[in-house]
Amino acid sequence: MGQFDMVKDFFLGISRSRVSLVGGMLVTITTPFLVSFMLADTIWHIKNPYFGAAVYLALGPVFLGGLAMIFIGAFFFRGDRDVHLFTLQYLRRYFTEPDMFGRLRRNVFLIVLLTSVNFAVFSMFLYRAYHYMESTQFCGQFCHTVMQPEHTAYQNSPHSRVACVECHIGAGADWFVKSKISGARQLLAVAAGTYPTPIETPVHGLRPARETCEQCHRPELFHGDKLNVTRSFLPDEQNSTVYNVLLMKIGSAGDRTQSSHGIHWHVAPENKITYRATDYKRMVIPEVTLTRADGTQTVFRTPDADELLQETGQEDAVREMDCIDCHNRPSHIYLPADVALDRKLAEGKIPQELPYIKQQALELITVDYASTELARESITDGLTSWYKANYPQLVAEQPQLLEDAVAGVVTAYTENVFPEMNVEWGTYVNHISHGPDFDIGCFRCHDDSHESPDGKTISADCNTCHTLLAIEEENPPILKTLQGAAR
Ligand code: HEC
Ligand code: HEC
Ligand code: HEC
Ligand code: HEC
Ligand code: HEC
Known part of the structure; x- marks a missing residue:
């Protein structure tokens, strides 16, 4: 078939170079699989992460490698005959000899077609692989x-x-x-x-939060306060319900219509807060600097700031405060043990009518287990034997209660503790509060001991950030007022 001279020469060239030959084989073998898998993924959005890995991290690179080898092989061409395909002389013959020109058109067409197919597969691969690598799975x-x-x-x-x-x-x-x-x-x-297990935090290379969070959230448009009603359960026989009612002074980072105030005052454009921490975890903060829009600065320091910073060699490590200094757990929220149980009780995943369930569950989930499997077994056995011993009649009459409780308590554990990664209760501290001991989160700065030269401190006044409307009350009158008589 004379008309395929050019193509034939091309393939001949390839076949003379082993590298090109292997490359050609790889491309030929992988293309049909790659294309059909990518099509399947495009149509059905296959969620299995290992499917994606097989296609985009194994098959795809083999295809790309094959393509590259075909061309790299050209550098290893041996004789004239292999090379002349790519010489100007050879091409000129096609253009100058009339009958060869006709063939040329068809040959060029074939080569363009082959290249386009490869190019299409190549770009589809890049596009899909990019999406795969950006996917949550x-x-x-x-x-x-x-x-x-x-x-x-x-x-x-x-x-x-x-x-x-x-x-x-x-x-x-x-x-x-x-x-x-x-x-x-x-x-x-x-x-x-x-x-490392657990993975270390804070993530020091995290992109400044303002460039990510603020794609969706705009604290300058926040306004007003927010009512937080949280329900918790006491470790008594009735698992008594109590309420905390807090009015959180969310505030605003300030825009044209309101000035910055309250909690989001820190991230207003006119306030810049920097601090020095003495540890990798940013738990100890002896110095905080506030720079206002007019350039004036106030430096708040603890009495032992100099000593601490020199001892740890952190005098120069300055960080600008952003969302993450409070919202360090917007998405990876590991709850404290009692809160995890309170949530399950409030949602009805753990039946509230099972006597002492909060107390018993808390005891069982706060033990150190070597593996999730062991925890699952011990929690199940522990609850079953305790209720069989202490409430045999209830267990016999309503076995469902105990079954539900076991399932709920086990999930409260498995959603928050991961022995395989050494993630225990409290491994990851949440800065959004101050903890029961007033020593973490906001209180790394707001402890009334960070003082400016003119004697001002960063306030620990209980009304700075919230108004406490009810603390652990069974029937807070304020809730009646707020919710009306209908409840
Ligand atoms: C709403 C924003 C957000 C989303 C969505 C998010 N993360 Fe994070 N992630 C963070 C922030 C903020 C930190 C930094 C915590 C710190 O520095 O203390 C973090 C920390 C981490 C860490 C370090 C360990 C830890 O628990 O803090 C890992 C690993 C991680 N993220 C993985 C993921 C994975 C995987 C996904 C998707 C399944 C994901 N993240 C989704 C905001 C997010
Ligand atoms: C792609 C958009 C997007 C990004 C980026 C994002 N969020 Fe959100 N965030 C949301 C949405 C949507 C909600 C509301 C979810 C709901 O109420 O169910 C939300 C809710 C929240 C809440 C309220 C949570 C609650 O308990 O009600 C906080 C706080 C928050 N985001 C902080 C952050 C922080 C900090 C970051 C950056 C690390 C961030 N978000 C990044 C979309 C986003
Ligand atoms: C000084 C600490 C602090 C900083 C800095 C901070 N926040 Fe908040 N933010 C809070 C607290 C506290 C709440 C109230 C939490 C609650 O309801 O329990 C809150 C609430 C929110 C909410 C929920 C608002 C609502 O009405 O429910 C969003 C969204 C949010 N913050 C986003 C951000 C973003 C984005 C940034 C960074 C630009 C940021 N925050 C900076 C402490 C902070
Ligand atoms: C890195 C240090 C730091 C941390 C952490 C911090 N703050 Fe502040 N905060 C400041 C400084 C500095 C001021 C200004 C003090 C002054 O000028 O009196 C301030 C002021 C405030 C104000 C008063 C704003 C106004 O209207 O003038 C509120 C409310 C507040 N912080 C809430 C919080 C809350 C809630 C948290 C924790 C979620 C928190 N802060 C964490 C440094 C911090
Ligand atoms: C710098 C700000 C700030 C100051 C000062 C402050 N708090 Fe808080 N407090 C918070 C934040 C933020 C939360 C978390 C709210 C949430 O979890 O939604 C909180 C939560 C609480 C809770 C509820 C805890 C829970 O688990 O529901 C209580 C009770 C509380 N604070 C008491 C106090 C008392 C008492 C003081 C005074 C000694 C005080 N706070 C001072 C910011 C502050």
Whole structure:
């Protein structure tokens, strides 16, 4: 078939170079699989992270490697005959000899077709692979054990519909590249088993929160206060319900119509707050600097600031405060043990009518277990034997109560504790509050001991951030007033 001379020469060239030959084989074998898997994924959005990995991290790179080898092989061409395909002389013959020109058109057509097919597969691959690497199933499930705590907590958070990359990478090419470099490093660490357990926080390389969170949230448009009513259960026989009612002074970062005030005053454009922490965890903050719009500064320091900063060599480590200094757990929210149980009780996942369930459950879930499996067994056995011993009649008449309780208590544990990653109760501190001991979160600064030269302190007054309307009351009158008589 003379008309395929050029094509024949091309293939002949390839066949003379082993590298090209192997490349050609790889491309030919992988293309049909790659295309059909990618089509399947496009149509059915296959959620299995290992399917994605097989297609985009194994099959795809083999295809790309094959393509590259075909062309690299050209550098290893041996004789004249192999090379002449690519010489000007050879091409000129086709253009100058009339009858060859006709063939040329068809040949060019064939080559363009082949190249377009490869190009189409290539771009479709790039597009799909990009989406796969940005997907929650790749980030959250591919390294299953490693990401299990984060992925589980994320799924139970208000951000469970926000993709991991929205907070961890955000828009723009520079952070995309940065994330892929650190991602490759992390994959290696997982492969080599050298990743830390638990994963260390704070994440020091996190993109400044204002560039990610503020794509969706705009604190300058916040206004007013927010009523927080939380229900908790006492460890008594009735699992008595009590309420906390707090009016949170959410405030605003200020826009044209209102000035910044309240809790989100910190992130107003006219206020810049920087601080120095003495530890990696940013738990001890001896110095805070407030810079106002007019450039004036107030430095608040604890009495032992100089000593602490010198001892730890952190005099120069300055950080600008942003959302994450309070909202460090917007998505990976690990609850304290009693709160985890309160939530399950309030949702009815653990039956409130089972006597002493809060007390018994709390005892069982706060034991250190070596594995999730062991925890599951011990919690199940512990509850079953205790209720059989102390409430045999109830267990016999309403076995469902105990069954539900076991399931609920086990989930309260498995959603928050991950022995395989050394994530225990309280491993990840949440800065959004001050804790029962007034020593973490806001109180790293708001402890009345950070003092400016003119004697002002960062306030620990209980009404700075909230109004306490009811604390652990069974029947708070304020709730009656607020909710009306109908309840
Ligand atoms: C709403 C924003 C948001 C989303 C969505 C989100 N994260 Fe995070 N994530 C954060 C913030 C903020 C931190 C930093 C916490 C710190 O520095 O203390 C973090 C920390 C982490 C850490 C460090 C360990 C830890 O528990 O703090 C890992 C790992 C992680 N995220 C993985 C993921 C994965 C996987 C997903 C998707 C399944 C995801 N993140 C989705 C905001 C988010
Ligand atoms: C892609 C959009 C998006 C991004 C990015 C995002 N959020 Fe959200 N966030 C939401 C949505 C939507 C909700 C409301 C969810 C609901 O109420 O169910 C929410 C809710 C919240 C809440 C209220 C939670 C509650 O308990 O009611 C806080 C606080 C919050 N986000 C903080 C953050 C912080 C901090 C970041 C950055 C680390 C961030 N968000 C990034 C979309 C986003
Ligand atoms: C000084 C600490 C602090 C900083 C800094 C901060 N927040 Fe908040 N934010 C809070 C507290 C406290 C609440 C109330 C939480 C609650 O309801 O229990 C809150 C509430 C919110 C809510 C829910 C509002 C509502 O009406 O339900 C969103 C959304 C939010 N913050 C986003 C942000 C974003 C985005 C940033 C950064 C630009 C930010 N916050 C900076 C402490 C802070
Ligand atoms: C890094 C230190 C730091 C942390 C952490 C911090 N704050 Fe502040 N906060 C400040 C400083 C500094 C001021 C200004 C003090 C002054 O000028 O009197 C302030 C002022 C405030 C104000 C008064 C704003 C106004 O209307 O003038 C509120 C409310 C507040 N903070 C709430 C919180 C809450 C809630 C948290 C925890 C979720 C928190 N802060 C965490 C440093 C901090
Ligand atoms: C700098 C701000 C700030 C100051 C000062 C402050 N709190 Fe709080 N407080 C908070 C935040 C933020 C929360 C968390 C609200 C939430 O969980 O929704 C909170 C929560 C609470 C809770 C509810 C705890 C729970 O688990 O529901 C109580 C009770 C409380 N504070 C008491 C006090 C008392 C008493 C003082 C004075 C000694 C005080 N607070 C001072 C910011 C503050």
